[in-house]
Amino acid sequence: MYKINYNIALIGFGGVNRALVNIISINPEKFYREMGFNICIVAVSDIFLGSVYSPEGIDLDLLNELPVAKGAFASLRNGNAKADNEDIIKNSNADIIVEATVTDSVTGQAAISHCRWALANGKHVSTTNKGPLAFAEKELIDLALKNNVSFEYEGVVMSGTPVLRFADKLMKGSEINKFTGIMNGTANYVLGLVEQGQTFTDAITSAQQQGFAEADPSADVEGKDVMLKVIVLANRLWDANLTQDDVKCEGITSLSEVMIKEAVAEGQHWKLIGEASKKDDGSIIASVSPKKLDLLHPLSGINGVVNAITFTSGMLGDVTISGPGAGRTETAYAILSDIIAIHQHVNV
Numbered sequence: 084m085y086k087i088n089y090n091i092a093l094i095g096f097g098g099v100n101r102a103l104v105n106i107i108s109i110n111p112e113k114f115y116r117e118m119g120f121n122i123c124i125v126a127v128s129d130i131f132l133g134s135v136y137s138p139e140g141i142d143l144d145l146l147n148e149l150p151v152a153k154g155a156f157a158s159l160r161n162g163n164a165k166a167d168n169e170d171i172i173k174n175s176n177a178d179i180i181v182e183a184t185v186t187d188s189v190t191g192q193a194a195i196s197h198c199r200w201a202l203a204n205g206k207h208v209s210t211t212n213k214g215p216l217a218f219a220e221k222e223l224i225d226l227a228l229k230n231n232v233s234f235e236y237e238g239v240v241m242s243g244t245p246v247l248r249f250a251d252k253l254m255k256g257s258e259i260n261k262f263t264g265i266m267n268g269t270a271n272y273v274l275g276l277v278e279q280g281q282t283f284t285d286a287i288t289s290a291q292q293q294g295f296a297e298a299d300p301s302a303d304v305e306g307k308d309v310m311l312k313v314i315v316l317a318n319r320l321w322d323a324n325l326t327q328d329d330v331k332c333e334g335i336t337s338l339s340e341v342m343i344k345e346a347v348a349e350g351q352h353w354k355l356i357g358e359a360s361k362k363d364d365g366s367i368i369a370s371v372s373p374k375k376l377d378l379l380h381p382l383s384g385i386n387g388v389v390n391a392i393t394f395t396s397g398m399l400g401d402v403t404i405s406g407p408g409a410g411r412t413e414t415a416y417a418i419l420s421d422i423i424a425i426h427q428h429v430n431v
């Protein structure tokens with residue numbers, strides 16, 4: 084039967100899921116006309132704000148207006164001052180679980196459990212969280228297949244810029260053997276501000292204020308965020324089974340403000356580069372490190388929060404995709420694109 088209504092539970096209600104609610108609520112009729120389906124938010128759970136579950140749907144204006152205050156969901160009908168992730172994921176009437184909690188780059192939890200509970204209970208998942216992908220990608224993909232549901236994660240690499248589907252679907256069969264990219268918006272934005280004379284500390288604060296940086300921005304500047312993205316992309320492209328132990332990782336913390344300004348004076352730019360290549364014997368070499376690029380290099384002009392990845396393929400040579408790599412609305416768009424993909428799978 085053709086499905087046009089999706090009940091959705093939001094796990095995590097930070098900037099990204101708030102932006103998603105905003106996108107959905109601006110003009111519901113236009114949304115339905117363009118998408119061909121309706122979205123009904125039935126539950127939200129957040130470690131700081133608490134939780135709310137209304138099987139018939141939550142008023143989106145109330146969600147848009149919810150203050151950022153501890154236990155704020157308790158003020159809504161059916162609201163609770165405590166998060167209730169497990170019960171909502173397993174027992175609510177949601178068809179799709181949107182997981183947008185903070186990435187834990189050491190264990191991947193609790194997001195891995197959120198995805199497991201959802202998929203094992205026959206619910207589709209869209210996540211923007213790098214943890215489940217970097218630590219449990221194969222297990223979760225297998226679980227989704229076994230339960231005949233979708234596991235989508237476009238926002239994990241380059242936020243809303245559709246790089247995973249682009250490489251996986253639109254370049255399929257082109258024999259991609261390498262990718263090289265600027266894959267962290269915060270690091271690129273910070274490098275740009277330091278080139279203009281700001282200190283590292285002020286530049287990082289600015290990235291946090293704009294919503295680009297991770298909750299712990301050391302993941303951005305020490306290269307760990309890029310490392311997780313390299314793992315996700317390599318595994319998606321080549322079924323590579325890469326883990327963190329396989330990726331050499333150095334961040335922009337190894338650069339000084341003087342080094343960055345000197346490079347500009349020499350007509351060069353430092354960029355944090357993530358790359359991986361597939362060798363003839365099938366092995367994968369992957370790394371993250373700052374590189375000094377001269378002005379003619381295609382990635383040297385990628386500025387601010389913009390990211391870019393060049394795929395090198397046997398049939399097409401180099402193909403570069405560039406676009407926003409972070410941001411609340413940009414990442415919320417990635418979730419919307421995942422829901423569109425789920426809708427297309429459900430209705431094949």
Ligand code: HSE
Nearest residue numbers: 267268269296297409
């Ligand atoms: N902190 C990340 C970045 C967010 O700056 O790129 C998007 O993954």
